[in-house]
Amino acid sequence: MIDLYKAIASFRLGKRSDEISTVSTIGALMEGVYHGVITCEQLLKRGDFGLGTFDSLDGEMIVFDNQVYRADMNGDVKPALPTDTVAYAAVKNFQSDKTFDLNLVTSVAEFGKRIDANLALPNTIVAVKATGHFERIQLRAVPKQQKPYAPLAEVAKHQNVFELNDVKGTLVGFRFPAYTGEVGVAGFHFHFLTPDRLRGGHVLEMSMRDAQVECDVSRELHALLPDSAAFDKADLDLDHTQAIKKAES
Ligand SMILES: [Zn+2]
Known part of the structure; x- marks a missing residue:
């Protein structure tokens, strides 16, 4: 009560x-x-x-x-x-529930593990904001698509991968538990933005130091589905787990 x-x-x-x-x-x-x-x-x-x-x-x-x-x-x-x-x-609406510092993190996978260890809440959805110094951050962006659209696995083959070195910036991302299916990317998914807000992209890999990490734990999920023929006709019962992993990491 x-x-x-x-x-x-x-x-x-x-x-x-x-x-x-x-x-x-x-x-x-x-x-x-x-x-x-x-x-x-x-x-x-x-x-x-x-x-x-x-x-x-x-x-x-x-x-x-x-x-x-x-x-x-x-x-x-x-x-x-x-x-x-x-x-x-x-x-x-980001409202930090837990904040901690990390001196050095050498990969996205390690970052994920350390967030998981700090929170010990594997079944919640988490928004993560991390500001730090990046020795190296590998980013990607995909080219704008023309209709008829090719599936993302095809598009990802033509993604542009680029790297920023020795920059400050912020990781903006989420952890969706696998049970949420294909609503979000299962596991961690980060985008990046520099402090001047002039450079950024989807994060593939990174090495970060002096990081302040803020986690916002959520137990509420609101999913808005497209009201369109393209969405209604798509075969969303297919299991895209492997393809998503390949396209998003
Ligand atoms: Zn992304």
Whole structure:
């Protein structure tokens, strides 16, 4: 009962929702469902922090400080327009539940393990914000697609991989437990943004030091599914687990 009172009290205080909101599914992206579902302006009503991609896979999306950014093929970042549309996204109103420092992390896999060890909450969805110094960060962006869209596994073969060295920046990402299926990317998924907000992309690999890590644990998931023929006709019962791993890491 106490929790209920707390919930009512926070509602009265106008506290923001703790839910994670997704737009479309990673499984749908794998099947080439790349059209915009909602606008960036609408996306920001669901969360001020997150990641995703745009209509026609036109850039890697980073949602940071209540602003949507687009990293292009070359990793150059610009603010997206409020009218630009979102093909896939996961967003949250970021409210840190746990903060810790890491001196040195030499890979994305190690970073994930250390977050897991710190939280010890393997069955929750977690938004992760990590600011640090990157000796090396390997990023990718995919080229804008033309209709008819090829599946993501094909598109990923033509991704542009690039590296930034000795830069400060922020990792923006999520951990979705495997039981959430293909709504999110199972495991950790990070996008990156430099402090000047001019460079970024989807993170493939990294080595980071002096990191401040903030974790926002969520037990609420809101999934918005596209209302479109492309989504309705896509075979989303296929198991895309391996293909997602290949395309996203
Ligand atoms: Zn990504």
